[in-house]
Amino acid sequence: MPEVKLRKRVESVEEIFHEGGPEAEKPYVRAWSLAVIENPFAGRYEPDIQPFIDDLRPLGLRMAERLIDLLGGKENVEGYGKGAIIGEAGEIEHGALWHAPGGYAMRQLLGAEASKAIVPSTKKVGGVGARLDVPVTHVMASYVRSHFDSVEVGCNDAPRAGEMALALVMTNGPRVHSRSGGLEAWEIKGEDGLR
Incomplete structure (x- = not known):
């Protein structure tokens, strides 16, 4: 199995106080968090790529731990998502490994x-400086409309042709001024990850 070769990590924290209405409580x-790593399959077709999934697991854990810390603890995490940008010498299937x-x-x-809902995701092949909108949903129920969001991630010098940029996103609650109706967080039953 290939070794994960990390070139750089980029992190960002955004605090939103209002969206033109009253200031949120x-x-x-x-x-x-975005990890830029070497793509071990770049430039060729490799039929058996699944073993790399296990190699990526420690990286996923380190990134998730860091995001939980940035949000002040797991009790503050209400939304999540993931994504991958694959450099131009790779293929979209390499993003599925994440x-x-x-x-x-x-x-x-x-x-x-505390996390019954499937983690939403997106992926694409892109050049240096490509950006990705990572979808976000509630950690317990995918149908909680107040937590639908997307977070733009990216890095000015990545991914290079032979790299992958792997992203994780976490949020601490609903969008500021959420008022679009639908299932509310306090109505979650927590049975199937949907409602």
């Missing part, structure tokens, strides 16, 4: 009783 915080290491890392650290 607590700011809406969105934090993301689904399990990224998603399961967040769910493992948050705990089974």
Whole structure:
């Protein structure tokens, strides 16, 4: 199995106090982490890429731990998402390798009783400086409309052609001024990750 070769990590924390209306009781915080790594499959077709999933698991855990710290503890995490930008010498399927290491890392650290919803994701092939909108949903129920969001991630010098930029996102609550209706967080039953 290839070794994960990390070139750089980029993190960001955004605090939103209002969106033109009254100031929120607590700011809406969105934090993301991006790991830029070498793509061991760049420039060629490799039929068996699945073993790299296991190699990525420790990276996923480190990134998720850092995001939990940035939000002040797992009790503050209400939303999450993941994504990957694959450099131009790779293929979109290489981004799919991040689904399990990224998603399961967040769910493992948050705990089974605090993260029943599937972790939404997105991926694309892009050039240096490409940006990615990572979808976010509530950690317990995907249908909680107040927590639907996306967080733009990226880095000015990544991914290079032979790299992957792997992202995790966590948030601390609903969008500021959420008022679009639908299932509310206090109505979650927590049975199936949907409602």
